[in-house]
Amino acid sequence: MAAANPVARHYGSARIAERVLAAFHRQHGADAAVTVEGLAPLDQFHGRGVLATTELAALLRPRAGERLLDIGSGIGGPARWIAFKFACRVTGVDLTPEFCAAARALNAATGMTEQVTIIEGSALALPVPDSAFDAAYSQNVIMNIADKQLFYREAWRALRPGGRLALSNVCAGPEGEPYFPVPWAATGDTSFLATPQEMRADLVAAGFEIADFRDTTAALLQIQRQSRERLQSGEQLPPVAADIILGTRAREMQINSLRSTEDARTTSVEALVRKPA
Numbered sequence: 606m607a608a609a610n611p612v613a614r615h616y617g618s619a620r621i622a623e624r625v626l627a628a629f630h631r632q633h634g635a636d637a638a639v640t641v642e643g644l645a646p647l648d649q650f651h652g653r654g655v656l657a658t659t660e661l662a663a664l665l666r667p668r669a670g671e672r673l674l675d676i677g678s679g680i681g682g683p684a685r686w687i688a689f690k691f692a693c694r695v696t697g698v699d700l701t702p703e704f705c706a707a708a709r710a711l712n713a714a715t716g717m718t719e720q721v722t723i724i725e726g727s728a729l730a731l732p733v734p735d736s737a738f739d740a741a742y743s744q745n746v747i748m749n750i751a752d753k754q755l756f757y758r759e760a761w762r763a764l765r766p767g768g769r770l771a772l773s774n775v776c777a778g779p780e781g782e783p784y785f786p787v788p789w790a791a792t793g794d795t796s797f798l799a800t801p802q803e804m805r806a807d808l809v810a811a812g813f814e815i816a817d818f819r820d821t822t823a824a825l826l827q828i829q830r831q832s833r834e835r836l837q838s839g840e841q842l843p844p845v846a847a848d849i850i851l852g853t854r855a856r857e858m859q860i861n862s863l864r865s866t867e868d869a870r871t872t873s874v875e876a877l878v879r880k881p882a
């Protein structure tokens with residue numbers, strides 16, 4: 606049955622884990638062991654892939670044994686990567702049932718079920734207790750959220766005093782709406798972009814202290830342009846998470862995403878904020 610929520614309907618499709626694993630085995634051989642690092646090109650569903658996750662983790666600096674929350678965890682790539690690299694425990698919450706099912710199947714395939722737990726639910730009513738996490742992060746999710754202040758208040762509630770929150774987000778650029786469809790939304794009905802200034806103000810209004818706030822648009826453009834050149838050269842590229850998840854829609858969406866960045870209709874931001882101790 607199709608999901609009732611239009612955001613979940615945009616993302617969801619059948620047999621995602623099977624498609625990810627099939628792509629992995631095509632590249633590495635039928636008998637190859639499925640590892641967190643081996644899956645990384647195929648399970649990180651955001652611009653700049655695992656490179657962006659590594660960068661966000663460098664901002665967040667997870668410590669061994671910490672409890673982390675991944676808000677909008679997708680098919681679980683970032684949660685597995687961070688849990689594996691930093692020996693911490695990650696709880697992922699995501700709205701899209703098919704993504705939660707895929708995340709659980711890929712946790713099992715990589716032996717990460719102890720360290721990574723997936724809960725289906727909304728970022729706007731996080732199904733977790735107050736003050737339960739040392740740190741949280743959210744990668745490329747806030748673009749789908751209309752009520753951003755509620756999103757930040759829920760993240761604040763889930764963190765212990767002194768807890769950190771790292772964010773990557775696509776923000777509104779000065780030159781108007783993105784060119785739709787983009788990977789996070791087929792139309793403007795489920796895309797809600799704030800300007801970087803509005804994002805900062807919403808975080809402060811929710812009670813966070815800003816520790817770092819940076820524009821990552823140039824780094825994203827560089828990677829997007831390299832992929833476009835390779836696509837246009839006719840070179841057969843190995844698939845990435847977006848290709849597997851979005852299927853035949855992926856190429857148009859990725860090109861629109863690049864055009865939107867080039868034409869200053871979107872900008873990219875990374876931030877680290879803290880709940881006061």
Ligand SMILES: C[S@@+](CC[C@H](N)C(=O)[O-])C[C@H]1O[C@@H](n2cnc3c(N)ncnc32)[C@H](O)[C@@H]1O
Pocket residue numbers: 612613616648649650651676677678679680681682683698699700701704726727728729743744745746749750788789
């Ligand atoms: C572009 S994907 C990013 C997934 C993941 N963070 C990653 O980087 O691989 C956006 C994700 O946000 C989730 N999402 C959007 N709105 C949500 C909400 N209100 N509550 C929970 N998850 C949400 C979607 O289901 C989707 O998994």
